[in-house]
Amino acid sequence: MVESGILTEDDRVELIRGEIIDMSPIGTKHAACVNRLVNLLGKGVILAAQNPVALNNNSEPQPDVALLKPRDDFYATAHPQPQDIFLLIEVSDSTVMYDREEKIPLYAEANIIEVWLVDINEQIVEVYQQPTAARYQLMQKFASGQTLSIKAFPNVNINVNEIFGR
Secondary structure (H helix, E strand, O other): OOOOOOOOOOOOEEEEOOEEEEOOOOOHHHHHHHHHHHHHHOOOOEEEEOOOOOOEOOEEOOOOEEEEOOOOOOOOOOOOOHHHEEEEEEEEOOOHHHHHHHHHHHHHHOOOOEEEEEEOOOOEEEEEEEEOOOOEEEEEEEOOOOEEEEOOEEEEEEEHHHHOOO
16 A cells, blocks of 8 residues: 555554554553563564564554564565464553454454553553454453463563563
């Protein structure tokens, strides 16, 4: 769409189920949370912040953080696809319900192994695992002081307080 002139590189939109969705502006708390996650997670993987992932022909969302399998070209020739993804993270303040009700099921349909929903307002992290056709079979909530790990990297432990800068 950029090539045809419909959108520009600076437009904050994502493609969800064939529909172009305007993305909310990124506030300072949201940006700081993404920066902390990038710092905490960025060892031994390609870490993409707010870049598109190609789920299928009609959905190309832009999660806040994606942990990707290493690739020599750093995904210069194509956006990451589900089989390239260890973990997707959505950081939500004004978009919690949309992310929970639209994007999380979309990720399950695409068989994304693990998704975190970081709820800035409630100061919790929802961890979604075991995808099925339309939802995740397992959802766990982690709050202040609790520690979570990444399914693909079980030895990497992150305290929720680190995510929220406490």
